[in-house]
Amino acid sequence: MKGQTERIPQDRLDAAEVPVQAMGPAGGPGGAEPAGRAGRGLLQGAALLGLAAIISKLIGTLQKIPLQNLAGDTVFGIYNAVYPLYTMILFLATAGFPLVVSKFVSESAALKRDEEAVRVLRVASGVLSGTGLLCFTLLYLGAEQLGSWMGAAQAAPAIRSVSFALLLVPVLSALRGYYQGYGDMAPTAWSQVGEQIVRVLTMFGLLMAFLWIGAGPETIAAGATFGSVAGAAAGLLMMLLYWRRGRSSRRAGRKSLVWREDLALARRIAMYALPLCLGSIAMPILTLVDSFTVPRLLRGAGYDETGALYQFGLYNHGLPLVQLVAMIASSMTAALVPAIAEAAGSGDRALLRQRAGTALRLAWMIGLPAAAGLALLAGPFNLMFYKSTEGTPAMAVLSLTALLSVLNIAGSSVLQGLGAVRAPALYLLLAAGVKVAANVLLVPRFGIDGAAWAAVAAYALAGGLALAHALHAAGVPAAGGRGAMKAVLATAFMAAGLLAVTHGAAPLLAQPAGAPAPRAAATAVALGGVAAGALVYALAVLRLGAVTAAELEAAPSLAQKPLRLLRRLRLLR
Incomplete structure (x- = not known):
């Protein structure tokens, strides 16, 4: 604030308030740069990171289609039952830590305390390795029990296979946060793309090998999920190569370990990461609901385990296309959070209303035709991608969530720009509760079509609450009459x-x-x-x-x- 000379305590500094030091060519802290060049470098880094995220998501989304084509819907069902579980456990183990490591490293870099930044990385890596080891143990030893809770004992080998990634991803996350703290986005960007490429290549290599020897669906699915382990290893190797290359320009941290200070730093890191972690698991929980309810409810409706997993694979035919629409929406709203935060911080209510209103209107104009088009072309898309017309009604119903997901993404982005970071997570958790109840009510009677309608109800709640909250918080009048009717x-x-x-x-x-x-x-x-x-x-x-x-x-x-x-x-x- 103007005229204020009181020094803000270190543990209360926000990463956005600390100038990020420019990076040298080797990945360590470099000399000072002119403000204009540093600003351009940050924008270029953010653009590179955004492009890498889009490429990674695109690879991760579209790889499901050839997986189903080669392995069939039973393997596809097992894979889609296990992967959300891994995602949620991974988020619990690591989510929030890259951002928090980035924040603490940027603070140390701003004060030119490079040895302190290395210490932050060391302590964070230790904390994350501990949580990763704990989660690996829970997944590996509890694979049969988790498969039993899902109603899919065949999923146990895949759960055990993917659990090994939890031994690698934590350190990978800490290293990414370290480089982002210095404003160097290239290591994170390239390691993300490399991780996805190796993951998909490994998955299809093992898939072809297991199909050739005539392995069962549970073994084939375990090979597919093991791709995440190979991808994590590749990403970690790339980050370690960056680390080694920058060693000559980086001052080492203090070699004398002060355990009391390290424990205090670990507590500070954990306190900052915990809220981010709890908020970030909302979306994985929403997708995980289906893994633990749909196969079990289908078995209760008369299917055996293989038949239930086959039906669950059919249910997931529509998800890659819906996720692709959501990914496009996420990419288009990437600049929305800082733009709205800037307008809110300046106190310019007219600019805030204009930016938020434009974003929400754009979401409506993208999501509505996307959902309608996917629903009407569900049959041709099903034949085109999956060689079958089975599951087309569920695919058509699930297409409606494209609009609801886009509205949820846009509304959540507006709220995050206004500082309401917990509300979107709360709305998703409420939606997960609705999904559980609707699955229990609809799946035994209508099968996967009921699960699809349950998804529509859940996303309608999350998207409706986020949209209404965003409109109210930004002071944007709800689009009505001719404005909404044109789209x-x-x-x-x-x-x-x-x-x-x-x-x-x-x-x-x-x-x-x-x-x-x-x-x-x-x-x-x-x-x-x-x-x-x-x-x-x-x-x-x-x-x-x-x-x-x-x-x-x-x-x-x-x-x-x-x-x-x-x-x-x-x-x-």
Whole structure:
């Protein structure tokens, strides 16, 4: 604050309030740089990290499709039952720590205490290694019990296989936080991409080997999940190579260990990380609900264990496409949090309303046609990606969560920008409770279709609460009347076009008994439908004035020639 000379205690400093020191070429702290060059470096680093996150998520999402194609829906069901469990345990063991390590390292770097930054890394690595070892032990020794709770004893080998990653990821997380604390995003970015590539290559290598020797579904699924272990090892190796390369330019930490100080530092790190950790497990819990309820409820409805896992694999056909839409939304809202935080910090309520309103309107205009398009093209997509029409109704219903997920992401981003970081996690936890209750009510009667409707109910609650809270907190009036109806009307035009396409292509997609699935025809219909739907929606949005010329002109990447063409065709207001 202006005129205030009192020194803020070290443990109360926020990472955003501490200037980040520039990095030298070897990954250690370098000399001072001009502010402009340092700012550009930080922006470039953030962009690199964002691009790496998109690539990693894309690889992680789309690898599920060839996994199902090669291994079948039983293995696919086991994989999708186990992976959310691993994700949640991993979040419990490490979530929040990279950010907290980054915060503490940036504080030490700002004061040019490089040896203290190394000490932060050492202590954090020790704490994380302990939590990782504990979680590994729980997963490895409790694999049969966890599989029994899921109603899927065949999942135990896969649980045991993936547990080894918990011995590697904690130190990997601490090292990433250390480099981010110095503003060097390249090690994290490249290690994320390398980790995903090695994970997928290992998964498919073991998958092909086990299929060749005729292994059972539980062994094949264990090989698929072991890819996470190989990926974590590759990511850690890359980070250690960065560490070794920068050793000459980095002053070592104090060699005399002061246990009392180390314990105090460990407590400080844990106190900062715990709230972030608890908040970050909300989304894995929501996905984990299905792992522990759907296979068990399907068995209670009359399926044996293999049949229940097969049905669970069918239920997961729609998730990669929904996750892809959510990933695109997350990427588009990446800059939303700092932009809204800046507007809120400046006290400019008009700018805050404008930025939040634009973000939420964009989410509605992206999520609505995406959900409608995925639902209407569920049959062709199912044939295209999974060689089957089984599970198409559940896939179509699950597509509706694309809109709800996008609204939840946008609303949560607005709230985080305003400092309300706990509310989105609370809404997701409430949604998880609704998912449990709805699964218990609907799955025994309607099978995986009931699980899909339960997902719609859960995401509707989370997305609705986040959206309502964001609108209220930012002072944005709820979109109503003509404003909301323009996107709805444009989506209706798109849906009419897609219905015409799917109806006309129905004979091409007919699958006589015993005949192979017309996958090529389904691919043509699905991709053609996407292209036609996108074109119709874009033209309708422009013609109805849902997007104005002023908004398009404000986009710096948009050339003037397309604008003149749109005006000449009277498609733009």
